[in-house]
Amino acid sequence: MPAPSLYLHLPGTAADALAFYRGVFGGTVERHTFAQFGRTDGPGTAIAHGELSGAVDLCVADTGDEEEPFAARGLMVALLGTAEPTTLRTWFAGLAEGGEVVEDLRRRPWGASDGQVRDRYGVRWLIGYQHGSEVAEQAASTGG
Structure with missing residues (x-):
């Protein structure tokens, strides 16, 4: 069974986050835009799903019009x-x-x-x- 991975919904910064986390952890990045997923709840160029695979796996996405961006208290x-x-x-x-x-x-x-x-x-x-x-x-x- 694969280990759990972090999935962040970000306010329009998913592409930057993927680049940042790849710079820290290394690995490979895969990105899919809202347009590629046929989503109309945000800009077509926004990241609907981005994934970093490597030593640390994580996923990020830009928030759509009705989604809340990531915020955490008491989480590490x-x-x-x-x-x-x-x-x-x-x-x-x-x-x-x-x-x-x-x-x-x-x-x-x-x-x-x-x-x-x-x-x-x-x-x-x-x-x-x-x-x-x-x-x-x-x-x-x-x-x-």
């Missing part, structure tokens, strides 16, 4: 241990561009590292990882 997307520590730190920095660091990505008293960031689209992300051997930690912290 967790990417705990979903990639190597170096990759997770890169994702954290990328998501913070144009957004807000809620809690720095740092080592916690329980031994793992994590942090929270709210990206430019209002999505709050929890990113973290467990620490391995001291050799692996040193290599990760020096980029090796």
Whole structure:
């Protein structure tokens, strides 16, 4: 069974969001416009469905005339241990561009590292990882 994925309805910024998230996570993008889907509840060039496939899968769409754009309170997307520590730190920095660091990505008293960031689209992300051997930690912290 495939894992759940995030699906955001955005107020006319879906194309920008796809480019942003692809820049952060990599992967491939697929887009379909309102016109391609025969929708008349918004501009024909608006994104009716866009999908990023890769290390992180997510979907975005521009809102139609009667749809509410994405807004969240009390929601966080967790990417705990979903990639190597170096990759997770890169994702954290990328998501913070144009957004807000809620809690720095740092080592916690329980031994793992994590942090929270709210990206430019209002999505709050929890990113973290467990620490391995001291050799692996040193290599990760020096980029090796």
